[in-house]
Amino acid sequence: MKLDFDKMGGLIPAIIQDNNTNKVLMLGFMNEEAFEQTRQTGKVTFYSRSKNRLWMKGETSGNVLKVVDITADCDNDTLLVKAIPAGPVCHTGNDTCFGEENAEDIMFLKYLQNFIERRRQDMPEGSYTTSLFSKGVNRMAQKVGEEAVETVIEATNGTEEGFIYEASDMIYHLIVLLTSKGMRIEDLARELKKRHKE
Incomplete structure (x- = not known):
C-alpha cells in the first residue's frame, strides 16, 4: 500500500x-x-x-x-x-463521534457466524455448537429440518413469541450448517440479491 x-x-x-x-x-x-x-x-x-x-x-x-x-x-x-x-468510541461516551447508536440488529447474524466459526476452530468442551460439529453434517442438516418443522407449527398453530423462538433456532442451525460447508450467511444474501427483480 x-x-x-x-x-x-x-x-x-x-x-x-x-x-x-x-x-x-x-x-x-x-x-x-x-x-x-x-x-x-x-x-x-x-x-x-x-x-x-x-x-x-x-x-x-x-x-x-x-x-x-x-x-x-x-x-x-x-x-x-x-x-x-472495545467500548464507546467518542470522548462524550457516545457509541460514535456522530452521535449514532452503534447497533444494527441484522449485523448480529454476521457476528454470530464469526462466533460459530471460532467454536468450530477451538471446539471447546461443553459447547452445544461443538457437539453439532462433532456429530457431522448429516446431524446438522437434520437439526435444520427439525427446527423448520417446529417453525411451521408455531406459525400456523402457535404464538408470535413461539414462532420467533423457533425461527431463531432454525436460523442458528442453518448458520452452523453453512459454516460446516465453508459458506457464509453473506453468500445467501448475495444469492438472494442476484435473484431479485424490481
Missing part, C-alpha cells in the same frame, strides 16, 4: 468503521508513524493534531479499536479502517 502523505502536510484522514455493524465510528488522522504503529500493533493509532504526538485510541479509557482490515481509497490519500471497538 503506497500512501500519499504529502497532500495534507504528512497526514491522511482515516475513517473508522465498525466491522460488525458497518457504522462509521469516527474520523482521525494518521501520519506514516501512526499508520505503521496501527499495522504493527493491530490497534488504531492516530496522530493527534492538538497534542502533536501519536495517540492510540483508548490509551486512557481502554476503549481501543482492534483492527480487522485497512483499505486505501483510489487516490491512496484516505484510509478506511474496519475495526472492532
Whole structure:
C-alpha cells in the first residue's frame, strides 16, 4: 500500500468503521508513524493534531479499536479502517463521534457466524455448537429440518413469541450448517440479491 502523505502536510484522514455493524465510528488522522504503529500493533493509532504526538485510541479509557482490515481509497490519500471497538468510541461516551447508536440488529447474524466459526476452530468442551460439529453434517442438516418443522407449527398453530423462538433456532442451525460447508450467511444474501427483480 503506497500512501500519499504529502497532500495534507504528512497526514491522511482515516475513517473508522465498525466491522460488525458497518457504522462509521469516527474520523482521525494518521501520519506514516501512526499508520505503521496501527499495522504493527493491530490497534488504531492516530496522530493527534492538538497534542502533536501519536495517540492510540483508548490509551486512557481502554476503549481501543482492534483492527480487522485497512483499505486505501483510489487516490491512496484516505484510509478506511474496519475495526472492532472495545467500548464507546467518542470522548462524550457516545457509541460514535456522530452521535449514532452503534447497533444494527441484522449485523448480529454476521457476528454470530464469526462466533460459530471460532467454536468450530477451538471446539471447546461443553459447547452445544461443538457437539453439532462433532456429530457431522448429516446431524446438522437434520437439526435444520427439525427446527423448520417446529417453525411451521408455531406459525400456523402457535404464538408470535413461539414462532420467533423457533425461527431463531432454525436460523442458528442453518448458520452452523453453512459454516460446516465453508459458506457464509453473506453468500445467501448475495444469492438472494442476484435473484431479485424490481
